[in-house]
Amino acid sequence: MTFTSPSYLLFLPVTIILYYILPKRMQNTLLLLASAVFYWFNLPRLESGGRNYMPLVLIAATTVFVYYIALVIDKASGKKRTMLTAFAVIAMLCVLAIFKYSGYFIKTFFAPHSLSALAFPLGISYYTFACVAYIIDVSRRDIIAERGFIRTAVFVSFFATITCGPICRAGKMLPQLASEHRFNAAKASDALRLALVGFFKQIAVANIIGLFVNVVFKSPTDYSGMVLITAAFGYAFQLYYEFSGFCDIACATAMLFGLEIPQNFKTPYFSTNFSGFWSRWHISLSTWLQDYLFMPLVWSKWTSHIPVLGKKVQSPPMITSVAIVFIVSGFWHGNTSLFVIWGIIQAVYRVSEELLHKYYKKPKKKPPLLLRSFKTCGVFALWSFSLIFFRLGSENSGIGGAIYYITHLFAKSENGFAANAKAIIQRGFYPKNDMMVLLYIAFAVLVLAAAIYMDWYQCFRLKDKHISTVLTKLPLVLRWAVYYGFIGVILVAFIMQSGGYGGNVSFAYGGF
Amino acid sequence: MRKFLSKIALALVPIVLYSAIFVAFEPNDYFGFKGKDTLLTRIKGYEGAGINSIVLGDSRLAHMDMALAKEVSGHEYYNMAFGGASLEESIDLIEYAKSVNPNLKEVVLGVSFYTLNASYNTANRIKTIEKQINNPLAYISNLEYNVQTAAALVGVLQGVPTGENARETATWQEKDYMQSGKTLPYRKSLIAYAAILYRACAKEGTLPSAGFYAEDMLKAMDNGTLDGEKLLHEMQNATPESSVFKVNQKELDRLISLIADYNKEGIKITVVFPPMDESVRKLVCEPLGIDVAMANALTALHATSATVLDYEWENVPPYDDKMFFDGFHLDEVYGLPTWTKTLFKEAQ
Numbered sequence: 001m002t003f004t005s006p007s008y009l010l011f012l013p014v015t016i017i018l019y020y021i022l023p024k025r026m027q028n029t030l031l032l033l034a035s036a037v038f039y040w041f042n043l044p045r046l047e048s049g050g051r052n053y054m055p056l057v058l059i060a061a062t063t064v065f066v067y068y069i070a071l072v073i074d075k076a077s078g079k080k081r082t083m084l085t086a087f088a089v090i091a092m093l094c095v096l097a098i099f100k101y102s103g104y105f106i107k108t109f110f111a112p113h114s115l116s117a118l119a120f121p122l123g124i125s126y127y128t129f130a131c132v133a134y135i136i137d138v139s140r141r142d143i144i145a146e147r148g149f150i151r152t153a154v155f156v157s158f159f160a161t162i163t164c165g166p167i168c169r170a171g172k173m174l175p176q177l178a179s180e181h182r183f184n185a186a187k188a189s190d191a192l193r194l195a196l197v198g199f200f201k202q203i204a205v206a207n208i209i210g211l212f213v214n215v216v217f218k219s220p221t222d223y224s225g226m227v228l229i230t231a232a233f234g235y236a237f238q239l240y241y242e243f244s245g246f247c248d249i250a251c252a253t254a255m256l257f258g259l260e261i262p263q264n265f266k267t268p269y270f271s272t273n274f275s276g277f278w279s280r281w282h283i284s285l286s287t288w289l290q291d292y293l294f295m296p297l298v299w300s301k302w303t304s305h306i307p308v309l310g311k312k313v314q315s316p317p318m319i320t321s322v323a324i325v326f327i328v329s330g331f332w333h334g335n336t337s338l339f340v341i342w343g344i345i346q347a348v349y350r351v352s353e354e355l356l357h358k359y360y361k362k363p364k365k366k367p368p369l370l371l372r373s374f375k376t377c378g379v380f381a382l383w384s385f386s387l388i389f390f391r392l393g394s395e396n397s398g399i400g401g402a403i404y405y406i407t408h409l410f411a412k413s414e415n416g417f418a419a420n421a422k423a424i425i426q427r428g429f430y431p432k433n434d435m436m437v438l439l440y441i442a443f444a445v446l447v448l449a450a451a452i453y454m455d456w457y458q459c460f461r462l463k464d465k466h467i468s469t470v471l472t473k474l475p476l477v478l479r480w481a482v483y484y485g486f487i488g489v490i491l492v493a494f495i496m497q498s499g500g501y502g503g504n505v506s507f508a509y510g511g512f
Numbered sequence: 513m514r515k516f517l518s519k520i521a522l523a524l525v526p527i528v529l530y531s532a533i534f535v536a537f538e539p540n541d542y543f544g545f546k547g548k549d550t551l552l553t554r555i556k557g558y559e560g561a562g563i564n565s566i567v568l569g570d571s572r573l574a575h576m577d578m579a580l581a582k583e584v585s586g587h588e589y590y591n592m593a594f595g596g597a598s599l600e601e602s603i604d605l606i607e608y609a610k611s612v613n614p615n616l617k618e619v620v621l622g623v624s625f626y627t628l629n630a631s632y633n634t635a636n637r638i639k640t641i642e643k644q645i646n647n648p649l650a651y652i653s654n655l656e657y658n659v660q661t662a663a664a665l666v667g668v669l670q671g672v673p674t675g676e677n678a679r680e681t682a683t684w685q686e687k688d689y690m691q692s693g694k695t696l697p698y699r700k701s702l703i704a705y706a707a708i709l710y711r712a713c714a715k716e717g718t719l720p721s722a723g724f725y726a727e728d729m730l731k732a733m734d735n736g737t738l739d740g741e742k743l744l745h746e747m748q749n750a751t752p753e754s755s756v757f758k759v760n761q762k763e764l765d766r767l768i769s770l771i772a773d774y775n776k777e778g779i780k781i782t783v784v785f786p787p788m789d790e791s792v793r794k795l796v797c798e799p800l801g802i803d804v805a806m807a808n809a810l811t812a813l814h815a816t817s818a819t820v821l822d823y824e825w826e827n828v829p830p831y832d833d834k835m836f837f838d839g840f841h842l843d844e845v846y847g848l849p850t851w852t853k854t855l856f857k858e859a860q
Contacts, residue, residue: 006649185516192523430655480522487526499653501643 055121074145166284181258191255198248206242338393569622704729752801785824
């Protein structure tokens with residue numbers, strides 16, 4: 001079950017109705033039960049046809065561990081507190097590493113082993129980071145440890161955030177779970193508007209672009225030149241609209257239960273540098289890395305412990321910390337070498353930018369339109385280039401595949417771009433006639449243009465308030481015309497991909 | 513709250529409207545409101561039909577009258593054959609039938625050189641259809657069905673008859689054999705049909721073409737843009753060097769292994785090669801050497817425990833061309849009933 005599967009459209013209203021009908025003290029218990037059901041639906045299948053319960057056991061064990069260790073850390077002080085915190089963080093990161101990387105390393109370096117067949121637990125990267133943040137916050141005395149087990153369990157496993165985040169902070173989430181929630185029609189309407197935009201981004205934009213992009217990335221060696229360039233740019237759009245759409249639906253889901261979770265994207269493709277980009281892309285992860293990795297790295301003076309060099313370099317250079325953060329980010333995103341390369345590329349972008357700013361004066365806050373557009377396009381092109389590694393990593397392609405892709409970006413294609421593109425659309429979308437190919441192109445271009453315009457409006461006119469908020473300000477008739485427009489486009493897009501039952505839709509960020 | 517719910521209801525209007533239109537015009541009568549006979553209704557209807565003998569294959573068996581089969585054989589058959597069925601799909605369908613009816617006793621499976629052709633690789637629809645049978649949303653959201661629904665809706669709005677369930681029958685006249693004042697040795701529609709089959713078994717570009725379907729070729733012959741005599745001559749003078757025909761060994765092996773497994777379970781399998789018109793034999797099979805290529809497959813099938821009823825190569829019935837609607841399909845009025853009686857008598 002995902003946010004866009006029909007079963008979710010039944011599951012969600014039933015859960016909401018029960019949530020507001022049941023006594024208020026039962027609300028968190030219901031959320032926990034609903035999260036367990038959602039998680040159960042997403043358990044991997046065994047060859048025998050049954051479900052593999054390992055991920056469910058793991059998340060339950062993590063919850064129990066985090067609940068108790070946080071209480072113990074809260075009571076402890078001094079060195080004991082530090083030791084316990086270190087133990088808890090290392091333990092959780094080890095579990096994450098075992099489930100995320102063991103399969104890859106064993107398969108790569110050793111003979112096949114039972115460990116290489118470990119089921120990948122849904123959302124382990126998200127809930128592990130949320131738990132690590134919670135424990136460190138308790139240790140830093142930024143928050144007190146949660147006494148209610150159910151509340152801790154909902155914080156860890158809340159179904160709205162388990163699939164793809166955002167990575168919630170305990171300090172924001174737990175107090176909300178401690179209060180009672182009454183149904184608020186106005187807030188529910190806001191949530192549905194947000195969800196509508198999220199569905200549009202995911203189903204009508206990302207999945208439609210994906211019908212082309214997925215075919216190319218499945219067998220990139222069949223193509224060269226413009227096709228590969230188009231697919232690389234296409235994937236940048238696909239990933240963004242897919243992920244931000246999912247996060248919109250996650251936020252909307254939480255709002256329907258009276259909860260507020262952080263916004264994960266703020267129109268990152270209008271950034272003029274990578275520093276800005278990373279403050280607008282996957283914000284919950286970026287801020288996590290900043291708070292729990294970058295800042296401790298800067299404060300810790302770890303370079304002073306290095307023999308000989310340590311005497312000269314007391315404080316670690318900022319660019320070293322930046323590089324470490326992005327390499328860790330690469331590891332977080334995936335378990336193949338291509339994700340690590342992707343992380344290194346991000347590090348190179350950011351470090352180069354810092355060096356440029358250091359040796360040349362920092363650019364003006366508001367550059368002229370032409371320069372701004374040039375920089376925006378440059379950031380987007382560099383980002384799209386790095387995503388070639390990211391996407392091929394998701395496809396379990398090796399470094400050879402990435403080298404082929406990069407070296408053939410500007411190669412001449414055999415049959416010409418138009419003929420290749422037509423063949424790809426016929427493979428990914430509709431095999432039979434040319435009219436359908438033209439319809440696909442027209443639809444894809446229109447929805448992408450609409451989505452980019454929405455982002456532009458959000459970025460420059462709404463000062464990054466979500467685009468869905470503007471809908472309430474429209475006159476009644478126009479507002480409903482826009483709603484119907486969105487619903488109609490989503491419906492058409494849903495059919496264009498045969499509802500996902502026969503197409504090749506996928507969700508890249510669900511695998512973390 | 514009431515206001516909120518009414519807003520939700522209003523938002524759902526387009527979805528309800530779309531669903532209503534889809535149900536009214538969808539091509540397969542999935543919901544059973546129109547009483548149409550389609551592949552989906554056939555497969556869907558088998559579960560719980562309580563019939564332990566099934567007929568499978570492509571369009572050559574799909575139009576058989578099952579009441580007549582019952583009359584001849586003395587017991588009921590359920591027809592799950594469908595147009596364009598590949599051998600892979602038919603075998604999948606046998607396995608599906610057995611999974612939903614553990615009491616399955618008899619399978620009559622139609623195969624031919626056409627379905628055994630290795631290059632006849634249609635996308636396997638059975639897995640998708642199984643999914644659609646169990647999940648109405650998978651059916652409703654299917655792009656192909658939506659395109660067909662839209663075409664049906666447009667047809668109705670334009671007042672164009674849909675032509676559904678058109679019977680494959682016709683009475684042929686002298687003009688059907690004439691082109692440019694000359695009488696051709698075969699009916700023009702048979703030449704056109706043979707040309708389509710030829711193209712499926714021969715190297716590309718070895719035959720003049722005037723479209724993808726036999727109807728296109730016939731139309732071109734009628735309006736004089738395609739010379740029927742030349743077409744005939746090209747096919748008659750072809751050699752096996754022009755052929756790309758190869759038996760689909762993978763699926764043939766799968767069929768042979770299925771026959772052995774089902775034999776152990778007491779399920780009787782009859783493999784049927786339906787009759788074809790002489791034009792196909794003389795213009796496609798013999799020139800391209802398909803008859804020779806098929807010999808091994810026939811021997812392999814004869815060596816199994818299955819009953820092989822071969823009306824295509826060995827036991828060719830003396831049907832004249834007027835009994836055939838086209839080169840492959842027996843006329844539903846003048847030919848098919850005769851063969852149905854023969855088949856179900858010999859299958860017992």
